[in-house]
Amino acid sequence: MIKTIVLNTFFYCFILLCCRHGARAQAFNAEIINDLVHTKLDISFDYKKCYVYGKEGITIKPHCYPTDSLRLDAKGMDIHKVCVIKGSSMVPLTFTYDNLAINIHLDRVYHANESYTVHIDYTAKPNERKGIRKNEKGIYFINPQGEEKDKPTQIWTEGEPESSSGWFPTIDKPDQKTTSEINMTVPSKYVTLSNGKLVSQKNNPNGTRTDTWKMALPNAPYLFMMAVGDFKIYHDHWRGKEVSYYLDPKYAPYAKQIFGQTPEAMEFFSKTLGVDFPWNKEAAIAVSDYISVAMENTTATVFGNPYQTSYRELADQDYNATIPHELFHQWFGDYVTAKNWANLTMNESFADFGEIIWLEYKYGKDVAGEHLYKGLQEYLRNKRNFGKALVNYNYKVPADMFNGVTYQKGGRILNMLRNYLGNEAFYKGLHLYLTTNAFKNAEATQLRLAMEEASGSDLNWFFNQWYFGAGHPVLKLNYQWDSISKTATVYVAQEQDGQIFKLPLAVDIYSGGKKVRHKVWIRNKNDTLKFHSEIEPDLVNVDADKVLVCQKTDIKPLAVNAYQYFHAPLYLDRFEALEAAQKNQKDSIAQRIIFAALNDPFPGLRKKAIMALDLSDSLMKTKAEPTLAALAQNERNNQARSAALLILARYREPRYLPLFDAALKSESYTVQAAAIFGIAQIDEDKALKTARKFENDNAGELTEVIFHLYAKKADVKDWPYLYRRYTAGTLQEKVSLLSEFTSMMNSVKDPTTTQQGIAVLREMAIKYKTDGLTPYIIKSLDRIKEAKEKQNDSASVEDVINAKKDINMDGK
Known part of the structure; x- marks a missing residue:
């Protein structure tokens, strides 16, 4: 699972708050009494009530010792019947249920060489559960009755870390593995996706269809998934295996552009690891309102809103690391699974490492080097990470383990180990680790033993230091x-x-x-x-x-940094030299480095050099201008071109208006945003007229610059567009645009407009109250109140006061 996006600081903090899951965990290896063997589910849905009607046949065997009891996690359900299956008969069993788990008294004592099947008839009510965060439901009904315009009706699940028990009873721990059969009855107009193979589809007389998905190989309960909705399927393949991409029809034309590298990545990882992709298929599905970025469900990876995208948004992506991250999980996390959340590094650090080696293979060492550096900085930025070990039995809840130590630090630790052992020994060790622990669970010690066997080296020092110790040099x-x-x-x-x-x-x-x-x-x-x-x-x-x-x-002296820039081979060699030059721009040696970097072969360093230019120095400003103009006109990388346009805008030279106008023809939203910003520095009225031409087609930075210009102009005629665009936006868009949305309300002297906006903020604050967004909206409401008091708009002031009361009362 990956939860990192390129975000503004505000949204990043919000996502971190969202990712804190519920009940306290036992931070040790809990006693295993029973083992899952097979899970059969018959599922149907009530779209009006947002209920899941389930009939489950769960096959169990005692792990070691005889037992006459079974405990199953089952959160927020009505349990109608519990029976043990005896041939063709069902024998009722006594049980107790506390809304979190079913404790079942079996009909007799069962031994480790015996299996038994329990039937459970239940209703899951995810939206009626109390005291949980939005991302703990397990199953989600999106626009279930079609009341929200332009939003699809979908159902999807999210099981990590222990939320699958929100839609079916199970032993919801990572050290359990089970085969499965999932029968979903859905409206016949919808498509379904689940783990394994679609083995049958049966049309029913009532306009529904029952799809049967079978998973023949065992996987952990948190990796179970279902998705239902109006999806278009793009069929791809790898070595004769099915590879499919499921997308909303609006984005289906871009399926190959979004997910098309999947077969190549499957081939690369299979060859690199010496273990072929171990499952029958790989499917990728992009769903609406997803609560994370992506999730590596076995054979069926779920992606969130950023993967519902067009060719214009794709034009602003230099590369995608999330798709290989989730794919690498099919080996590390799904095929071999962390024994417990304390050892989550065995899943997530490997997936982060998978990003690194894919980028190195596909795009070269500079791209991988930039990714390594940025990930390291993400880990270092959070000072609390310093005190956390990679293997950590001291967590309070499983979500505590989903952090920069497990992800970014862990991936770079594996990269250090690869560098220390060499590729041959390192990948030999990974092959041994995977084949030894296939379809089982593992801890960091098992990785050490595999690496030691492969290399002949004693690696206790490395694992004690980097896996079981905290901090960094x-x-x-x-x-x-x-x-x-x-x-x-x-x-x-x-x-x-x-x-x-x-x-x-x-x-x-x-x-x-x-x-x-x-x-x-x-x-x-x-x-x-x-x-x-x-x-x-x-x-x-x-x-x-x-x-x-x-x-x-x-x-180092600047002269040494200059030598490093021009002679040392790696991205970080040049980056470090450029960093040193950036701090000393009046020095001729520093200028030599910066101007060389403006034409660096790697666009990431070109962009950095552009953004580093100190235009307060008149000589530097004059010297840089021709190069900036050339980059703004001819740069092929959209991120670097956008940077050149933004810096060139600071010259405020009318002679560059044709250059900015030409940039408006780019397919890149980022380049268009920079072009409009550049026009605004010269002719604000023209920029506003230009912005209005893009009202029907904008995203990302282009949306932000339109909002900025409209908020600055504060013309009430622009409010209907801002209102429509804001309310129709994704959650990430709403967060990133919140400041400009608030500024527009502050500036426009129209009570009706202001109160309409206050109602939107009130609704958002209540909806996302348990996820940490509310305090930021309260601050926005306070800004509105202050502005309206100065404007003597007592009605809007009263509206803010009432909105805050409603927000504070909700949930009490």
Whole structure:
């Protein structure tokens, strides 16, 4: 599962709040009394009540010791009947139910060599559950009665970490695995998707159809899924296996563009791991109002709103890391599953690592290097991550484990291990880990044993340090050259609190036009590294492979950074040099680096160089202008071109109006947004007229710039469009546009308009109250109240007061 999106800070904080799941967990290996064997479900739906009517046949066997009892997780249900199946008969069983679990007294004592099947007749009522977050229901009815215009009617499930028991009784733990048969009865106009193979479809007299999906190989309950709706299916294939993409009809024409790399990624991962894709099919489905980004249900991955997209939005994506992330889970998480949430690294760190190796294979080392760096920064940004071990038995709820340690740090730890062992030994170890633990559960220790067997190395130090210990090295590097002894010295200090790290390092010495690599170890709080060189090195490049999970202060003269930019091969080599130059732009050496980076072969560094330009320096501004104009006109990468347009806009030169007008013809929303912004710096009235031409086709930054211009103009005639666009937007859009939406209400002196907007904010605050959005909306309402008090708009002030009362009263 992945929950990281490129977000503004506000929305990022909101998503983190949303991802905190419910009941407290036991942060240890709970005792296993019974094992799941097979799960058969007959499911139908009540779209009006948002109920799930289920009949379940669940086959169980005692794990080891004899037992006469069975506990099943079952959240928010009515349990109508519980029986044990005896041949063709059903023998009623006594049970108790507390709205979270069914405790069943069996008809006799069963032993480990016996299996038994329990029948349960139940109704799941996800929308009637109290005291849970929105993302804990397990099953979701989207626009069930079709009352919301332009929103599809869908049903879909989300089981991680322990929410599948919100739609069927089960032992809802990751260390359980079961085969399955799911029979879904749905309106015949709808398409269904579930785990495994669609083996039959039966038309019923009442206008419904029953689809039967069978999963012949065992997988964990949290990986069970169902989806129902009006989806168009694009059929692809890999080595004769079915690969399918399910999309809303509106986005179906772009199915191949969105998901089309899936077969190539399946081939790459199969060859790399030496284990072929282990399931009968791979399906990807994009659903509406999804509560996360994506989820790796076995054979049927669910994606959220960002994957309901058009070719214009795709034009603004340099690459997609989520699709390979979820696909890699089909091996790491589905085929071999973490034994418990404390070992979630065995699922999510691997999926994050899968992103890295896919990007490296598909797009090259610069793209992978940028992704490595950005992910490391995401981990480092949250200071609380420093105190968390990768394997962590001290969590309170499972959601605590879904963090930057498990994802970004863990993926980069695996990348360090790959670098240390070498590709051959590392992938041999992964192959051994997968084949040894196929269709089973595993912990970090089993990965260590596989890697040790493959490589012949003792890796206790690595796992103790990186898996079971917390934190990361905080390094400070200083350099000295002794011309008499011809010795280059590097002083390495570990300045972090906590453990001192043992670090194998590659150090490249560049001297006399040659590069010599040295393999060294850092073991102490302060270490001194010495290297002989006949002449003073042009560059001593510590961590030359740029794989360390660390914070680093590397104290180098600008001349050395310049040499690093032009001679060291990796993305991060050039990035670090550009960072140093950015801080010293009056220096001629720094300018040389920046202007070289404006034409760097990698667009990510071109964009960084563009955004780094200090236009307050008149000489720099004049010197950069021709290059910026050329990039704004000719740059092929939309992100870099957009950056060039935005910086060029700051020149406020009318002679660039034709250039901005030409950029409006781009298929990229981001480029069009930058072009309108550029026009606005020269002629605001023209920018407003231009913005209105895009009212019927906008997304992302283009929507934001339209809202910004309208809010600044504060013309009540523009309110109907803002209102329609805002209320029709996705949750992410509503959050990102909240400030401009509020500003428009503040500025427009029209009580009817203001009160209409207040009603929207009130509804949002109540709807998302349990998910952490409400405090931000309250702040917006306070801003509106303050503005309306100054305008003597007492009716709108009263509306804000009443809205806040309603928000505070809701749920009490």
